[in-house]
Amino acid sequence: MFAQVGRLARCAGLDDGALLQTLDRHAMALSNRERVILEAVVEIAGSAANRSGDAPGLATDLVELACAVIADPAVGALRDGGTKIGTPLRRVLSAKTVHTLRELGLYEDAEGVQPVWPHAGMLILNPVLGCSYGCAYCFRAQEQHESVDWFLAGRPTQVVDEEEIIERLARHPAFVPGGTQLGLHTATTEPFLPQVRESTFRLLELLEERAWGNDVMIITKYFLREQDIARLASFTAFQILLFLTHNAAPAEMETMSAAPGFTEKKRRSAELLAGHPRLAAAHYYRPIVPGWNDSDEQIADALTFGEPLGVTVIGGLKEVPNLAEISRKRGLSLPVVEPDSDDEKHFPPELVDRIVGIHARLGLTSTLVGDQSCGLTTMLTRLKGSAVPNVEATRMYDAATGRRPKCMGLCPPEQLSACGRPPVPDRESVESSLTRLGISAHFRITGDGIYLRSESRPEKWRTESLAAQLRFAVFWEPGEKRAAESS
Ligand code: SF4
Numbered sequence: 001m002f003a004q005v006g007r008l009a010r011c012a013g014l015d016d017g018a019l020l021q022t023l024d025r026h027a028m029a030l031s032n033r034e035r036v037i038l039e040a041v042v043e044i045a046g047s048a049a050n051r052s053g054d055a056p057g058l059a060t061d062l063v064e065l066a067c068a069v070i071a072d073p074a075v076g077a078l079r080d081g082g083t084k085i086g087t088p089l090r091r092v093l094s095a096k097t098v099h100t101l102r103e104l105g106l107y108e109d110a111e112g113v114q115p116v117w118p119h120a121g122m123l124i125l126n127p128v129l130g131c132s133y134g135c136a137y138c139f140r141a142q143e144q145h146e147s148v149d150w151f152l153a154g155r156p157t158q159v160v161d162e163e164e165i166i167e168r169l170a171r172h173p174a175f176v177p178g179g180t181q182l183g184l185h186t187a188t189t190e191p192f193l194p195q196v197r198e199s200t201f202r203l204l205e206l207l208e209e210r211a212w213g214n215d216v217m218i219i220t221k222y223f224l225r226e227q228d229i230a231r232l233a234s235f236t237a238f239q240i241l242l243f244l245t246h247n248a249a250p251a252e253m254e255t256m257s258a259a260p261g262f263t264e265k266k267r268r269s270a271e272l273l274a275g276h277p278r279l280a281a282a283h284y285y286r287p288i289v290p291g292w293n294d295s296d297e298q299i300a301d302a303l304t305f306g307e308p309l310g311v312t313v314i315g316g317l318k319e320v321p322n323l324a325e326i327s328r329k330r331g332l333s334l335p336v337v338e339p340d341s342d343d344e345k346h347f348p349p350e351l352v353d354r355i356v357g358i359h360a361r362l363g364l365t366s367t368l369v370g371d372q373s374c375g376l377t378t379m380l381t382r383l384k385g386s387a388v389p390n391v392e393a394t395r396m397y398d399a400a401t402g403r404r405p406k407c408m409g410l411c412p413p414e415q416l417s418a419c420g421r422p423p424v425p426d427r428e429s430v431e432s433s434l435t436r437l438g439i440s441a442h443f444r445i446t447g448d449g450i451y452l453r454s455e456s457r458p459e460k461w462r463t464e465s466l467a468a469q470l471r472f473a474v475f476w477e478p479g480e481k482r483a484a485e486s487s
Helices: 006-011 016-028 032-048 058-071 087-103 141-145 162-171 197-210 226-233 262-274 296-309 323-330 349-361 372-384 394-401 413-420 427-436 460-470
Strands: 116-119 122-125 182-184 216-220 240-245 280-285 311-314 367-369 442-446 449-454 474-478
Touching: 006 016, 006 032, 016 032, 016 058, 032 058, 032 087, 058 087, 116 162, 116 460, 122 162, 162 197, 182 197, 197 216, 197 226, 226 262, 240 262, 240 372, 262 280, 262 296, 280 296, 280 372, 296 311, 296 349, 311 372, 349 367, 367 372, 372 413, 394 413, 427 442, 427 460, 449 460, 460 474
Parallel strands: 122 182, 182 216, 216 240, 240 280, 280 311, 311 367, 449 474
Antiparallel strands: 116 122, 442 449
């Protein structure tokens, strides 16, 4: 009944004959329909598993998943009643199977995204997998390439309930109540798709109940209806920091945003937000890709969109798997990306200059910044009424490393000064953050950063979280452990 399970068994540290036997035994107790679903789940798991782990209960987990899918009334609507599995149901099965494998340690995407995911010093909450927005540059495209057909043309599927996500958040070592910035749905779906919207609001309701007070970032390419904005404005226990995305993308680049009337609805969202000063909002203008959406007209369109929001975050395209294949399929030119780089986005200086020039020529007054952290910082500064240092110490890293600057230097002088000289944290704060984040290292504090010293490099998410908690640059140097020093 079950196709090849050899690869899946090897990934799970199991004997393939024994796995088959267990699956067959379970299958005998299932209805015909449940067996068909289980067969599909096992097949999807076999192609998706990409990590080795110890998963003795794999067969039981997959059987439980198949039975839960059948029992779910939302999924029941997708059943055709026969033995064939249609595309919508298959996508749901794929999302749920990928999630189950990830929980068992048998699957990881290229970015290592988790339901509560530490990224860029924040914690991103991801209870849903799958998206129907259709971005050619989607960094989750790899899953589709590997025949796990749930993402690009996908169907948003709930894989963890919101209550469980909030419980996991509370237990996460990077979580500091009232401190760590949170993000909703930024790595696995689009937070205001009609199928995802209620999940976004449920997360916000649960955060309101907990009253921890952590800032919540939401990035959306969708439009916000009047009632969405009223609901967002009703939360008082934390600050919402909204990024509205508009990048003048053609339909080949972003299927949904090019629909007739869609941009007008987004413009209306931006206007409505102006009536809610407590809801901080900024314009997200990325990715800007040479040959895709960088004509002078497209740049003018996008910059004009951002003007009422006061801040526009610009940025280029990051390397994603299968970009060449997807570009070809969609009839887009092959974009240039930065080779051999994890973080760098391709954003040629001539393009940046052209954007700045068009901004000036149009007489726009919004502030142009070049990093998400700068967008967050400027929103916080506006809310506080005085300049707060960059949430990721971006300007400090520019100065200390000599890298291509992420700070565009176009902020008002007080902001430039706050970001250039953030307050130096004291030893006690550093020590308690290190303990909380499970980093075992000696350290010294200088005017340009905290230097950790340990035999092995701490994981990136830990040092990023440390920098975000302290709003100060953090560096690591290899070395023998020796007495801590400070200056
Ligand atoms: S001054 Fe520079 S680092 Fe600070 S928010 Fe503005 S652009 Fe970002």
